Amino acid sequence: MWSVIVELRHLEHFVALAEENSFTRAAARLHLVQSALSVSIRNLEKDLGSALFERTTHRVELSQAGEALLPEARRVLRAADAARDVVAAVRGVVRGRLRVGIMQSLALIDAAALFAAFHRDHPEVTIEPRPSGAGGSLALADQVRRGELDLAFAWHPEDSAPGLRVVHLASEPLVLVAAASSELPRRELTLRELAGERFVEVPAGWGTRAIPDRAFLAAGIEREIAVEVADTSTCLEFVRAGFGVTFMPRSRLNPVDGLTTRPIADMPPWGVSLLMPGDRPLTAAGSAFTDLVTHSLDADTLVP
Numbered sequence: 499m500w501s502v503i504v505e506l507r508h509l510e511h512f513v514a515l516a517e518e519n520s521f522t523r524a525a526a527r528l529h530l531v532q533s534a535l536s537v538s539i540r541n542l543e544k545d546l547g548s549a550l551f552e553r554t555t556h557r558v559e560l561s562q563a564g565e566a567l568l569p570e571a572r573r574v575l576r577a578a579d580a581a582r583d584v585v586a587a588v589r590g591v592v593r594g595r596l597r598v599g600i601m602q603s604l605a606l607i608d609a610a611a612l613f614a615a616f617h618r619d620h621p622e623v624t625i626e627p628r629p630s631g632a633g634g635s636l637a638l639a640d641q642v643r644r645g646e647l648d649l650a651f652a653w654h655p656e657d658s659a660p661g662l663r664v665v666h667l668a669s670e671p672l673v674l675v676a677a678a679s680s681e682l683p684r685r686e687l688t689l690r691e692l693a694g695e696r697f698v699e700v701p702a703g704w705g706t707r708a709i710p711d712r713a714f715l716a717a718g719i720e721r722e723i724a725v726e727v728a729d730t731s732t733c734l735e736f737v738r739a740g741f742g743v744t745f746m747p748r749s750r751l752n753p754v755d756g757l758t759t760r761p762i763a764d765m766p767p768w769g770v771s772l773l774m775p776g777d778r779p780l781t782a783a784g785s786a787f788t789d790l791v792t793h794s795l796d797a798d799t800l801v802p
Contacts, residue, residue: 500713501699504695505542505545506574506575506578508526508537508538508539508541508542508545509542509571509574509575510575510789511524511528511530511535511539511542511573512539512542512550512564512568512571513566513568513571514527514528514549514562515535515539515551516551516555516564516568517557517646518559519535519557519558519559519650520533521558527626528768532700535657539544539551539639541560543773546563546567546689547559548563548719549561549563549564550564550567551561551564551634559681560667562713563571569665569736571643572644572646576645576778576781578596579594579781580781582594583781583782583783584629590667591620591622592620592622592782592783593620593622593623593782594622594623594781594782594783595623595625595783596616596624596625596626596648596649596708596781596783596784596787597625597626597628597646597647597648598625598626598627598628598639598648598649598650598651598787599615599628599630599641599647599648599651599652599773600627600628600629600630600650601630601634601635601638601649601650601651601652601653601770602629602630602634602704602706602729602730603661603704603705603706603730603747603749604748604770605653605747605749605750606653606666606667606668606669606670606747606749606769607667607770607795609627609651609781612787612790612791612794613627615790615794616786616787616790617798619784619786620779620783620786621791623783623786626778627776628641628645628647630704632701632703632728633701634652634700634702634704634705634707635650635652635653635654635703635705635708636651636702636706636708637703637705638773639652639659639773640661640673640678641723641793642661642662642773642774642775643660643661643662645775646774648780648783648787649772649773649780649784649787649788650772651667651682651770651773652705652708652769652770652774653704653705653706653708653768653769653770653771654705654711654771654773655708655709655712659776660776661775661776661777662773662774662775662776662801663773663774663775663776664771664772664773664774665771665772665788665791665792666769666771667769667770667791667795668769668770668771668772668795669767669770670707670715670747670748670749670764670766670767670768670769671747671748671761671762671765671767671768672706672745672746672747672762672765672766672767672768673746673747673748673759673760673761673762674687674692674743674744674745674755674759674760674761674762674772675734675737675743675744675745675746675751675757675759676737676743676759676760677737677738677739677740677743677756677757677758677759678755678756678757678758680742680743680758681703682717682743682758682760683760684760685760686760686761686762686763687761687762688762688763689713689714689717689719689762689764690717691721692721692743692762693718693719693720693721694741695721695722695742695743696722696724696741696743697710697721697723697724697742697743697744698725698726698727698733698736698737698741698742698743698744699723699725699726699733700726700727700730700743700774701726701728701731702728704770705708705769706730706745706746706747706768709745709765709766709768710745710765712766713764713765713766717764717796724741724742725741725742730750733746734746734751734757737757745762745765747768748781749794750798761783772792774788
């Protein structure tokens, strides 16, 4: 039994390193010292008789053997979690871990309050919130599909997609944000009126970028992306300095000097959805958290 437990830990360490591509980040995620993680990976490679990673000075990447092992390792870990869930359910307890992706702009819902309420009800569940990073909502969706995340709060344009189930939670308009000195008309604008503007944008995977991209494309209008930054605060600083204009959810904007906003008549709304795997069952923790979110936010009435 002890050897089986050690092997499961090795697999967990392997998956973390495969997802983080860094011993430092993976060790922090696993709450291990880096040397312990290195030993664990070496032991697993010795047991399997193959190098699982290609190590360089700045990055760790999966080898061909590692690529082959990754989906099986995830499957084994999900099966082990399911077995523990079954035993815990006999005691009426929800346990395990809950990995939830969170996009950067989440002002429409109080995720912290949801996590706090869930922890009060299920203290034996370890909650692991994971930020989206530069890949934005589309990267979170892919992580849910691959099993790297149990759930994700993210923007998604459709009610369903291959490998996903989507529950819309809330939505709001995207507004145009410009420097206070802008000479734009002080009224509702259309996309065509913005054809000559320079835009400050976030990366393409983010919902607040994807929605305008699709809207301009559908209208047959080209737009100039003057600069791209992976942080909404920096984006607004560029706009305030007069570098260009941007689109932003109204809830992301605090009353600040130096900025002005305009409603856009033909811009689709932006929103927050809960993304779930569509091709595999949720864990007990994932199912309990989904129930909490949908009941707390009355999700059915918030679908746009």
